[in-house]
Amino acid sequence: MADPIVVRSLDEIKFWSRIMKEHALFLSLGFTYEQKLLIAEAQQFIALFERIEEKLARFTVNSELSQVQAFNNEVYQATAAIWAYKRKVLGLTLRCEIRSNNYPLLIDHISREAAYFANRLKDLNSGILAPKADAIIEENVFFLRIMADHAKFIGHLLDPSERKLVEQAGEFSHDFDQLVFQAIDLDSMQPQSETKPLLSHFLNENKVSVASLRDFKKTARELIEACRIKSNIHPLLADHTFREAERFLEIIDLFEASLKRA
Template identity: 70%
Template sequence: MLGGVRLSDAFIARSLDEIMFWSRIMKEHSLFLKLGFNCDDTELIQEADQFYQVFEAIGNKAQSFSLQTDPQQIKQFNSEVHQAASMIWAYKRKILNLLLTCKITGNNFPLLVDHTSREAAYFANRLTELNNGQLQPLPAAIIQENVFFLRIMADHAKFIGHLLDPSERKLVDQAREFSHDFDQLLYQAVDLESMRPQSETVPILDQFLDENRVSVKSLRDFKKTARDLIEACRIKSIIHPLLADHVFREADRFLHIIDAFEAQLTGNGNRNIVLDDH
């Protein structure tokens, strides 16, 4: 039992939650990368289309499972999805190499491609952890997870600042401020990581999560406002409406993870087995 929940139920719920969330993210990455290629990058475009279909199928298959599914079947599914996540990671690193060696051009920032590859690696690693029985966040994982997501949030702020029309001066300035804020939070998290294991105390981790939560909530709300304005065609940008929603969902996900870590620290760690409603 895990906080009143059977281990098998927790394993299934968390596995399906990770797959439902991240398979959608991977599917959308495929679309965004495709849109950023030049029209003559036909092979890369075809590969992007294939990955879109792969992760769409994975998301659909995940919806066919329930808590009554045999845990061994879920473990096998995790392994299959891990392979797909590893393959899209390799595809993204190939694109990054082509960009950095000037063999292709287009509208995909190298940092954006690296960013998406880090998320693919995170997804694959999370599936490995689940199959190895790691359901509870360890103190080290709390710090490492925040390092990962704080960098993701800092990247998002930079991308938003670059993709807004320069005439949207106030929004561009806000994005730059968020970029600076999350760079500072990231540096603090890296410092905390280097102080491990001595930094893995409940008071320090609790303060760490509280400080991050305040900034993530502000960024999440900014992304929601930007998404709504983009969808209503009220601001000028080259941000795809789906991309605006994509980065909003990732910030919202991070908030759920912070809350889950906080609950774990305070002894209420399993009140939310599934982190997101997607």
């Protein structure tokens, strides 16, 4: 029987390595012509995560745990490096040392995702398969904030003439901001054992909201790919945000299953 740590590790690397590679691409596309060194660094990270994807293909769910743990460490180092690069770019941007088409919030957003991925790899190598009940809310805060950010980015990258879609994106942004605050409130209600029914309800509420946003992203992606709406959204970025919403739905399912076992 396959080791669950191996299975989960390979799944996390498959999903997040592609995300990291695409982050580097999006940053490179947002830099201006004279920012050649930053573009070159981004391209190096694209190549680095492509090599990781190639190496990942050699593993199976029946691979030795020790080999997968060593691979986790290798991917962790790459992820820590791209996190540092993203934070460097954010610092340059906030100090107005560079001006690019990358929003500061977007740079912070993608650095938070790199930190999350790195921490998942550390947890897995420590034998932690899924967060315990008292960490579920914290992880929801992370993903809810990611979803809220996506709605904001979509709203700001759509052409202003796309009034209805801009309005819908704004509504999603507001809704997910409220869910973040709701999660923070729930997190402060101790002890956690007494909030289990509330947590179950909260996860279900999140699932409904994320599914709705996922469907909005799917429609937007299809319209962008067919050149039927006006925007500055790269088709790959539209697909990227859609995949992250799908991922959050999968994670909610894992949370719900772990609550039932608790």
